[in-house]
Amino acid sequence: MPSLKDLKNRISSVKSTQKITKAMQLVAAAKLKRAQDAATAARPYAERMAAVLANLAASAGGGGPKLLAGTGKSDVHLVVVMTAERGLAGGFNSYVVKLARQKITALQAEGKTVKVLTIGKKGREQLARDLGSLLIGHVNLSDIKGNDFAESAMSVGLMLTKSYEAGEFDVATLIYSQFKNVISQVPTAQQLIPAKAPEGAPKIDLGGAIYTYEPDEAALLEALLPRYINTQILSALLESSAGEQASRMTAMDNATRNAKDLIKALNLKYNRARQAQITKELIEIISGAEAL
Amino acid sequence: MADKLHFSLVSPSRELFSGEVDHVIAPGTEGEFGVLAHHAPFMTTLKNGIVRVLEGDTVKMRIYVRGGFADVTPAGLTILAEEARNLTDAKAEDVDAEIEAARLKLLALDAADTKQFALQEQIAYLEGIRAALAN
Numbered sequence: 296m297p298s299l300k301d302l303k304n305r306i307s308s309v310k311s312t313q314k315i316t317k318a319m320q321l322v323a324a325a326k327l328k329r330a331q332d333a334a335t336a337a338r339p340y341a342e343r344m345a346a347v348l349a350n351l352a353a354s355a356g357g358g359g360p361k362l363l364a365g366t367g368k369s370d371v372h373l374v375v376v377m378t379a380e381r382g383l384a385g386g387f388n389s390y391v392v393k394l395a396r397q398k399i400t401a402l403q404a405e406g407k408t409v410k411v412l413t414i415g416k417k418g419r420e421q422l423a424r425d426l427g428s429l430l431i432g433h434v435n436l437s438d439i440k441g442n443d444f445a446e447s448a449m450s451v452g453l454m455l456t457k458s459y460e461a462g463e464f465d466v467a468t469l470i471y472s473q474f475k476n477v478i479s480q481v482p483t484a485q486q487l488i489p490a491k492a493p494e495g496a497p498k499i500d501l502g503g504a505i506y507t508y509e510p511d512e513a514a515l516l517e518a519l520l521p522r523y524i525n526t527q528i529l530s531a532l533l534e535s536s537a538g539e540q541a542s543r544m545t546a547m548d549n550a551t552r553n554a555k556d557l558i559k560a561l562n563l564k565y566n567r568a569r570q571a572q573i574t575k576e577l578i579e580i581i582s583g584a585e586a587l
Numbered sequence: 588m589a590d591k592l593h594f595s596l597v598s599p600s601r602e603l604f605s606g607e608v609d610h611v612i613a614p615g616t617e618g619e620f621g622v623l624a625h626h627a628p629f630m631t632t633l634k635n636g637i638v639r640v641l642e643g644d645t646v647k648m649r650i651y652v653r654g655g656f657a658d659v660t661p662a663g664l665t666i667l668a669e670e671a672r673n674l675t676d677a678k679a680e681d682v683d684a685e686i687e688a689a690r691l692k693l694l695a696l697d698a699a700d701t702k703q704f705a706l707q708e709q710i711a712y713l714e715g716i717r718a719a720l721a722n
Binding site for chain 2: 333343344347445448449450453507508510514526
């Protein structure tokens with residue numbers, strides 16, 4: 296039976312935890328708003344880019360540059376795992392890592408060589424435990440302020456295209472958390488390289504006219520593909536960041552509610568203990584008086 | 588000019604402009620080109636430079652773009668810029684400060700850093716804006 300003092304301490308500690316989780320929830324809500332705005336603002340560019348690429352790729356047929364057509368084999372797979380820099384966001388990071396693990400195991404079972412690139416600290420920490428030997432690199436996101444991911448997306452894209460050209464891998468898959476809405480983030484695997492022209496992109500009606508390309512189609516595709524990959528990475532980063540905040544908001548909301556329940560239960564226990572003590576003291580006094 | 592051209596300029600971070608205009612002049616890699624309404628379908632890469640939006644014969648807006656694509660379809664002209672800045676609201680002092688900051692960042696990097704290339708491009712872009720503002 297804990298003493299009254301212990302209970303009191305316990306209650307005040309839970310109360311301060313509740314204050315922290317409440318504050319974190321509010322901060323996450325504010326950040327979520329900003330992250331969502333950034334993701335929405337980036338959408339027109341990504342959509343147009345996809346439409347342009349689909350259009351060009353269709354006219355290039357099955358051929359085209361290596362980034363589109365592939366190396367012709369699929370022996371070495373690069374899995375890019377995108378997670379958050381911070382924890383305390385419910386299962387956000389773990390779900391992404393879980394999908395990554397499944398993907399890696401499946402690929403290894405097929406006899407492929409797997410390399411892993413991590414973006415965001417949490418994914419690296421979790422994967423390093425058992426798959427440390429597969430990690431080939433890491434991208435740090437901790438020094439990014441706000442939602443200014445453009446530079447990181449560009450350097451990741453550059454890194455990927457360079458090592459692809461150098462023949463270090465055949466297929467790159469990005470695993471990230473897709474932001475469906477505030478309560479649902481879906482871990483998704485998306486093939487980055489070779490680039491996949493988006494399906495179902497609206498066909499542009501030229502009204503019978505023929506496209507003029509300047510320079511020619513091949514050169515255009517060559518210039519467009521790295522940018523398309525950068526764009527995909529950028530939108531994944533933005534969605535992942537929005538998802539992280541949404542997930543943290545939900546997690547912290549739950550934690551706050553939990554703390555509230557706990558405080559209620561502890562208070563009840565405290566009052567009972569206090570009353571028991573008073574009763575005990577009264578009995579002692581009365582029985583003492585009776586003995587006289 | 589009766590017919591208007593639908594023009595939109597988007598960068599990865601946001602949509603800078605979308606609307607009906609008379610005439611747009613853009614810096615293609617193989618030369619500057621103008622687009623009026625009912626232009627034939629056309630696609631090109633862009634180099635760093637100024638996109639001018641004309642209303643009648645007067646320049647209504649000047650936007651500095653860093654690389655990207657222009658796509659002309661019967662629906663209108665779309666410019667996908669890597670980065671873009673409206674020169675009407677840009678201030679020379681701010682751009683100077685940004686150039687300075689980018690230079691310092693570049694100096695702080697290792698020679699092997701992959702970000703170096705991106706930063707150099709960034710500086711070239713900012714200097715382009717600065718030069719465009721001086722005119």
